[in-house]
Amino acid sequence: MKGHRIGRLTVIGVGLIGGSLGLALKEAGFVGEVVGCGRGKPNLEAALRLGIIDRYERDPQKAVLGADLVFLATPVRTLADLVREIAPALKDGAILTDGGSVKGSVLREVSPLVPAGVHFIAGHPIAGTENSGAEAAFSTLYQGKRCILTPNTQTDAGALEVVSAMWRAVGSEVICMPAEKHDRVLAAISHLPHMVAYSLVNAVGSYDHYEENILEYSAGGFRDFTRIASSDPTMWRDIALTNQVALLEMMDQFQLFFDELKEDIRKGDIDRLCEFFLRSKQLRDAIL
């Protein structure tokens, strides 16, 4: 395994996120061996066939034996149970990291379960597609994307550097920030828009003034705008619950502005309406 920065990598959850990381790290020559683990045997067989992993183990404890780095890519709410299970099998000096989209709850629940001598680095690659499973994985998923890591005062500097180097090796920019800030930023730019889209589709689809579903009239614009309302309900239930505090804060923030706009429309306040729309356009155009 000489020359590789990581000798053995174990990926638990070989789907879009975990699979793409394995594939990209192999292509980059950053890892020696990639071991896969997950609930579905057909998915693991597919991962093997696609060259994402070199071998797999069904049992998480066996899968992490001798691993230098373990990447947890299963849903956020499964992480604590998973770490509880693999903890006794992790080798001394192993690095544990994850890709969960909420970080405060992960740190709170997982950190106490990590054995002495094992280093936990909480992370979140801001990347994804609408697809899932090993078949959806591709080696360029993380190129030009950001990966947020949320170290704290207990974090091992050497382990943080290895995980940072790993994400940079697959083409990502690594940003470190407190978990609390991560959760607010993600609530604002990702979780809130999903809540808004889900509410919008439900509101329009439930409007019953006419004897027909007025969603039937929706044109391309509405379909594009509400694409994210087709996301996996279970995943979003978990995100809404694990990032509850930050999400409710952002939903309140949204309502302040929506209420203001409604009031301006009700009053027919031309100047304020123009200002509201213009300010939004300028903010939006600045992030193009």
Next chain:
Amino acid sequence: MKGHRIGRLTVIGVGLIGGSLGLALKEAGFVGEVVGCGRGKPNLEAALRLGIIDRYERDPQKAVLGADLVFLATPVRTLADLVREIAPALKDGAILTDGGSVKGSVLREVSPLVPAGVHFIAGHPIAGTENSGAEAAFSTLYQGKRCILTPNTQTDAGALEVVSAMWRAVGSEVICMPAEKHDRVLAAISHLPHMVAYSLVNAVGSYDHYEENILEYSAGGFRDFTRIASSDPTMWRDIALTNQVALLEMMDQFQLFFDELKEDIRKGDIDRLCEFFLRSKQLRDAIL
């Protein structure tokens, strides 16, 4: 002009909407001559060069002289003044139609100004792109799209048939409904989503808990979702004011569902959250 369904068509406002109609009707052999009219000479020259119009007049009264059909493609709030101006110059039996995105206010304001012997058909082609001006026009804009016409008991059946045939000639499906229903449907599938997107961008861009603009962290998903918040502020100010009643009704409808979702998140109600997201996904997937 034999063989053409419309001898002379005058388009007032030769931009994306008016220009594309002129171009498509010429390609379809539906019109003999297309006369353009508008405020900007460079735009009219471009329209001439692009073959959208055969000639132009800067003066609206001159432009409509001898026209069999006049298509008004200027902003909704300009229509009443425009019709007041051209009314004396319209020939007996001429048909007047528009493409404005709100219909109730147009019917209320324009109908009383239409001279006896001239037939007004209010319409709204549900098509568009982010671009504007004659240069943005293209002949296939209306293909496979819907055009809503909002006749009432005073509407001339012959004129309605000509305007319907015109929209069908450019590839659109023509749907007739009361203006009030049109305005509610559009408020739901177009105006409300714009209000939501504008509010979302303002809310996130104004969040000031950290010493930086957290919009900077937005990834592709947020950018796609908020694309419509880059739309023209003046146009949306006008739409918000002219479709005030229906839009406020839909904004209230949205808030009912957004509040319900917030309450479910606050309570951590797993079952209701899953149900809410699933229902939205099913409604959304049904309009794919």
